Amino acid sequence: MEKLGLLYQGKAKKMYATDDPELLWVEYLNQATAGNGAKKEQIAGKAELNNRITALVFDELKKRGIDSHLVRQISPTEQIVRKMTMFPLEIVQRNVAAGSFSKRLGVTEGTPLSEPVLEFYYKSDPLNDPFINDDDAVVLGVANREDLKEISALARTINEKLTELFASIDVLLVDFKIEMGKTSDGKILLADEITPDTCRLWDTRKAAGDDGAVKDGDIERLDKDIFRKDLGSIIPAYEEILHRLEGLAQSH
Numbered sequence: 396m397e398k399l400g401l402l403y404q405g406k407a408k409k410m411y412a413t414d415d416p417e418l419l420w421v422e423y424l425n426q427a428t429a430g431n432g433a434k435k436e437q438i439a440g441k442a443e444l445n446n447r448i449t450a451l452v453f454d455e456l457k458k459r460g461i462d463s464h465l466v467r468q469i470s471p472t473e474q475i476v477r478k479m480t481m482f483p484l485e486i487v488q489r490n491v492a493a494g495s496f497s498k499r500l501g502v503t504e505g506t507p508l509s510e511p512v513l514e515f516y517y518k519s520d521p522l523n524d525p526f527i528n529d530d531d532a533v534v535l536g537v538a539n540r541e542d543l544k545e546i547s548a549l550a551r552t553i554n555e556k557l558t559e560l561f562a563s564i565d566v567l568l569v570d571f572k573i574e575m576g577k578t579s580d581g582k583i584l585l586a587d588e589i590t591p592d593t594c595r596l597w598d599t600r601k602a603a604g605d606d607g608a609v610k611d612g613d614i615e616r617l618d619k620d621i622f623r624k625d626l627g628s629i630i631p632a633y634e635e636i637l638h639r640l641e642g643l644a645q646s647h
Contacts, residue, residue: 399414425439489514
């Protein structure tokens, strides 16, 4: 397969055309960002870790009945994916209060939610990716109601399977952000990536308090909050997630 011209460069990846009109060539980057790009740093090794983690997670989800745009990993930092028309949506699922949910609604971080919360954010850097509801999405032309219904159902199923997957490697899936797109034949698929960049992942070897909440001092973070909160290097945490996922894959 031949790699052609650059189509898109984001915060974490570059995307290239290929000589197959249905396939794209993705290159992961070492760049880490937070606060919609306000904080930015090059971190050696991050690209390879996220590429390998995404490939493993997408493979594990496929075994559980969730298909994605991933075709195959082709190098430590590159993969081939199906070309899709992406919905300009960040699709967020929350299982435990954290981040903007805690700040916006005054719920103590670490509090388990009575049921998973699904949220949509409009992908727009100039607008700082604002929270939107279904009506907003339809009026903005982001998606129609039929697509939103399918996206919502798929997101909730992904949450169930992903929660089980991470629990099997002793990790609590606090929340995560995913993206979806539509193939040329009209199928909606999981896309982009699932990594410690896009998920909050806590080591469950740390015990919760009597009220079920995990106190901040008890949290062993295995995600990008380490970078956001200036808690040290993200690399050991990302390596730990990769190591556990590789162990799971080898155990099948």
